[in-house]
Amino acid sequence: LTPEHHPSSGPAELTGPAALKMEVNVLVVGADGVGKSALTVRFLTRRFIGEYGDLESIYSHNVTVDGKDVLFNIWDFPYSQDHSDENFTEEEKRIQWADGFVLVYSICDRASFSIIHQKVQVIKAAKEYLGLEKVPIVIVGNKRDLHHRRTVSSEEGRLLALSMDCEFYEVSAAEAYHGVLLVFHGLLDKIKESKLTTKK
Ligand code: GDP
Ligand code: MG
Secondary structure, three states: OOHHHOOOOOOHHHOOHHHOOEEEEEEEEEOOOOOHHHHHHHHHHOOOOOOOOOOOEEEEEEEEEOOEEEEEEEEEOOHHHHOOOOOHHHHHHHHHHOOEEEEEEEOOOHHHHHOHHHHHHHHHHHHHHOOOOOOOEEEEEEOHHHHHHOOOOHHHHHHHHHHOOOEEEEOOOOOOOHHHHHHHHHHHHHHHHHHHHHHO
């Protein structure tokens, strides 16, 4: 037997069900221009490009988290499309597709912050209707580098997230990769937790 065929040569999980690669669907939600695409692209490529266009895309990308492969499917959905003629069931479908949600606002755009509360409610209502107890949602205040133009305080963001039982981060997709990484890893942890509790 070669080492890789010997049953005891590798970690146990390589042969058990845990070996199945984890796949998670993430929906990125937020007003136009808050940096949804910038955050997504930063997470997936570590880069910040500057301009992202306004196309709807689903990115599929393998990421190694804590030594394990995770396939992230990230649906970067332009807000304006959400409010076109589309019927309610399309949004409902996206919500059901997703295992977790990144709700983004810009710290220098109050209007973008004020829609977060309602978005969380819509998502929670749709998921809880199907019996999911704890919906994995991360609220992200982006563009932290533009602090001189800040109109939403960190405290407000934190309190909103606390009151809605969501995780909270303030980041700059433009300036740093690390904070963005924490957002997606934090969400992954929440998704793992929620899968454990719904399976029992
Ligand atoms: P989306 O409409 O939510 O997808 O927003 P985009 O990702 O397209 O970003 C909108 C604009 O904001 C672009 O010009 C980005 O370069 C810019 N942007 C995104 N994130 C940041 C950030 O963290 N800081 C700054 N200063 N600009 C950002
Ligand atoms: Mg975009």
